[in-house]
Amino acid sequence: MSRRRFLTAVALSGLAAGCGSSSEAGEPRPVGKLAFRTQLRIPPLLRPETGKDGVRRFRLTMQSGRTGILPGTSTATWGFNGSFLGPTIRASRGDRIQMAVTNRLPETSTVHWHGMRLPAKMDGGPHQPIEPGATWRPYWTLDQPAATSWYHPHPHGRTATHVYRGLAGMFIIDDDVEVELPDRYGVDDIPLILQDKTFAADGSLAGDPLKDTFGILGDHILVNGTYDPFVNVTTERARFRILNGSNARMYNVVFSDRRAFHVVGNDAGLLPAPVRVDRVSLTPGERVEIVAAFAPGEQVVLRSLSGSAGIDEGDLDLLKIITASRLTASVPLPARLARTVPIAVPPGARVRRFELNGHDAINHKEMDPSRIDEVVPAGATEIWEIENNVYAHNFHIHEVAFRILDVGGSPPPGYATGHKDTVYVPSKTTVRLAVQFGRYTDPRDPYMYHCHILRHEDSGMMGQFVIVEPGTENQVSRTIPVAHHM
Structure with missing residues (x-):
């Protein structure tokens, strides 16, 4: 075996x-x-x-x-x-x-x-x-x-x-960059960890995370571990930090009245400027920060709409927002947010290609803890092309920040143009990324890249890379003793 x-x-x-x-x-x-x-x-x-x-x-x-x-x-x-x-x-x-x-x-x-x-x-x-x-x-x-x-x-x-x-x-x-956004934790700066579970009749967790194509797609949605939740909002604007902490489910998040809201940040930081939308989509591991405006004495539901990805079926209620009869004034949403420089692709940047095969391999290889798949020079910016020829996947790279160049040849939605570390890779589609690597060098201890649908990650859809001093790439061993690490 x-x-x-x-x-x-x-x-x-x-x-x-x-x-x-x-x-x-x-x-x-x-x-x-x-x-x-x-x-x-x-x-x-x-x-x-x-x-x-x-x-x-x-x-x-x-x-x-x-x-x-x-x-x-x-x-x-x-x-x-x-x-x-x-x-x-x-x-x-x-x-x-x-x-x-x-x-x-x-x-x-x-x-x-x-x-x-x-x-x-x-x-x-x-x-x-x-x-x-x-x-x-x-x-x-x-x-x-x-x-x-x-x-x-x-x-x-x-x-x-x-x-x-x-x-x-x-x-x-x-950080020390002063941006006028809601920042009182639990008051107008509210974390939302979205997860789906399946329960047996006695209340125990049921379902199999390592079965079928995607593993768990639960029939109960929890927010911060709370089932059937509501939250009270006392300010004119609230910031929601939304994390998709599910094993496989994708969420297409909207308000029930389809009001517009602003995305101010995604995985790896704030956007340069707020982006006005009425819907955002998140696959497992992705995060988004939104700011929404409210009126006194109203109630509105945060929902996830059904989609066609195979991991986002069903229109689902997530959370009811109930506002106070009198709301504390909030500062206006700033026109500019982060000073982060967009990740630019230098001339002659290396291109690496990754093919997602079934649910258990990348480039036709299952994960092997003793194998180094890629060696990257410290501080490099590269183009990574992620090709998906089957059903829905996503892709997470440890340590890095990246910018989505295009999805199937088209630019990403405006709210996903900032720095990210996890990206949805739709079926039969190639996603291209401008990947910015850090400067911590270590030829023996690897980072991971993998599908963040956890059934796929555990089944072998994962690879390893090391970051090394520039010019030493060909001197690095492509095998590591697993006993040294695991």
Whole structure:
């Protein structure tokens, strides 16, 4: 039995034992079926300890527990510093950070800092395992623009199961560029982690993250782990940081009255200027920051519309927004936002091509933890062409920021023109990216690129690259001892 098939079998048996095997029948809950009885949970901010050395130290504990998600039931779940999901980490550009991540789970896991630009040894991919009872202490200096990032497990062959059980949290980066946007966390700056789950009749998690084409497409939508949620808004404008934390589902987000709103940021930072839209789409791992205006005493529902991608079926209610009878004034939306320079493609930039094959290979190769697929010189900007000849995929690259050049030969929507790290790759389409690599060099510790539909990632649709000193690319070994890392 191959390593991948063995890990898949273990994952299947583990989920069946931990979550139950009976699935509640039915399609995703359609528009009009939610009562919006539960106040939206706002994940708490994780407070760091700051020593005399100025380092900000955050503590995370991965643990199991039980959570009341559906009325009258209790669900076995996993979380950080609690039974389900994790606290929001917030830090500023220039901060020196150290994490202490302790694993109290019954199996090995990892924690990946999705969207972070940091050394490969600190990335938290499959080569940085945390054994049960162990503590991992990555550290780095935060040096990137303001953005909405997140953290989640990334164990080889087990990511889908660990995320589905509840291991995910938001990581907000601030910087010293003064932009007049709503910024009071939980008041007018509200995190929204979108996830879909399937529950058995007794309230346990059901469904199989490693079955069928896409794995989990659940029939209950949770926002910040809250089912049937509403949120109270007390200001004229509110900023929503929306993270697609689902295993596979795509969300086409609109307001029920189709009001316009403004996108101010996506994966890797703020846009140069607000973009007015009435709909945004997010595949797993993608983030978007929006600002919407409200009137006193109104109610409006945030929804996801059904699409044709195969991972976005069903019109779904997500969250009801209820405004106060009197709203606190908000500053006008600024005309300019980030000073970030668009990623330009230099003359003669290297072009790398990646073909997504089925659900388990890139360029006809399954993931091999001992194989280095690509070697990149530090500081390079390259063109990556992602060709998808089958059903829906997306593509995430660790460490980098990229700009979407075109999707099937056409420019991306205006709200997706900023810096990103994850992109939707539609069926039968090629997406071209201008990829900007960092300057942390390490010829032995790789970063990942992969489909962020977690069923596909775990099945082998993932590759590895290292960043090295320019001019040394041909001196790097294309194999690494797995025992050294895993």
